[in-house]
Amino acid sequence: MRPYDAFLLLSFGGPETDDDVIPFLENVTRGRGIPRERLAEVGEHYFLFGGVSPINQQCRDLIEAVRADFSANGVDLPIYWGNRFWDPLLAETVAQMAKDGVRRVVALATSAYCCYSSRRAYLDDIATAREAAGPDAPEIDLIGPFFDHPGFVEPLVEHTREALAGLPADKRAGARLLFSAHSIPTAMADASGGPGQGYGPGGAYVAQLRQVARLVSERLGTGNDYELVYQSRSGPPSQPWLEPDINDRIEELAEEGVSAVVVVPYGFVSDHMEVKYDLDHEALDTARGLGIDFVRALAPGTHPRFVSMVRELIAERAEPGGQPAGLSALPPCARESSACCQPR
Template structure:
């Protein structure tokens, strides 16, 4: 049985508010220790208030968990599925404590993030370690699945959803449509520090290298000749701090000036359509495109696509067997994120 080393599966996510009164406490959790002014929290909170304080991410995690349980059962994988968030209920520490009470001893975990950088991988490892330390000697061992950016189970849903988005454009605008692959911007110093030490990833470290390769993989598999490029969204740092660019809105304006009339944005930096997608793309970027007279369609993220769900089981089996990471690129995989990997810098 390829899953024998483990007696539970844990989904670890970011978390999000589910009512207006949750918004500021949630944002305080996210920004604790960073001296973010209260006014800035209130400004970001407005994004959530547009949706009655409800981030889509928790519902999407519940849907993914239900799909994983069904897939596990269908494949004969007898692993209970737990869920813990970094910044909102169910909190990771409470989940680890519950696993200890349930007698769980060894856990395989997956973060809802596909790429290598401090925020999307190393921070999850740090929070898992902190949760285990808080629980004490009865805490289960928890092993985190590697970043899965180039796994076919991540790429194939992106290809299908991008093709569906192109099909939603007016037929006379479809052939010349530009593809903007959008990912969460991070400080350039953090990007350059991403990945395993000793590997030459090029400018932007492992994060930019992985994003570049995934955009290429998806574009090639579409089988259509659309110009494509990588853009960034959801910047939150001070103007004095360099972050990855170009911003999706700036690039939309540039493309309009260059004569582009149709754009598809692909939120491939995300595994589900959570707040950064529905606000920053469905609201802000869509409005930017409208102001410039451009047709705009946003592709879906992987979500609960059956191939993505099956990938979870495949990654569990890979980890359990100690197999070499399987992917569609030659980029080095951060299997265990060694010391110095994906530092915050």
């Protein structure tokens, strides 16, 4: 794994008590002029779960699984963890790495796809944290999008198969697979991937989502119809975001006579708050109100294949000229270019 001397897990972060919720949301929305009453409204999602976002514990679980995988495969890299918006904050982690004498770090963000929020924002935050740490700050090499890596796709296939089996036997063949991802402004989606990368309308983000839905459906082999839906929209109603919204689509499917859906949260690497609230609460309620059977597949989480993927990605990055394993024929995101995933 040389030339690296540490591994860094980068994530979003989330509150872990009721008292954390509003300060966390203030961190997320700083500089955007969001009224405090709107923060309190969003905070209700967290208060339903005791103020605890699942994401921090899921990062701890992933770190422990990766540490065990490293040990079993002779990888001697210390593991650090830093978040964008809540403890442990990235800036504090980078400062600690500098204090520990770490010089070159390979990092993985808990985001598989390419758009501003899931790629460029992490690169910007790394640069800010390194600047704050001063001249002793380590170099940090961020692994690129891994949306079509077998270690991401295979757990989704297995979890989708398990979810489909959770439906009544007479509902499985006609169940619609809804591949759900976080919606983003259409302008941000169009900007993803950078100029000249060969993506169509919607940029890298939408193209990658389409590919993964196809890869999972083909490997599932059940013949169920599938489609891409979006969730977790925010922002002013006047701003166009990617559609269809999952709740709107479930209502349409009910009118079309579909009696069961399997929701696959493939836009996420773990079952964090957007999954727990927007799918397990809101979308489930929508389906139940319409008499539709609803089951939700697990995200990759700490599936052994996802865990081993982390080690494989590090090895690919460490090898000169190494090419990431990928199951799709999409052109790569401009991983290191300043043109990649810029906001509009």
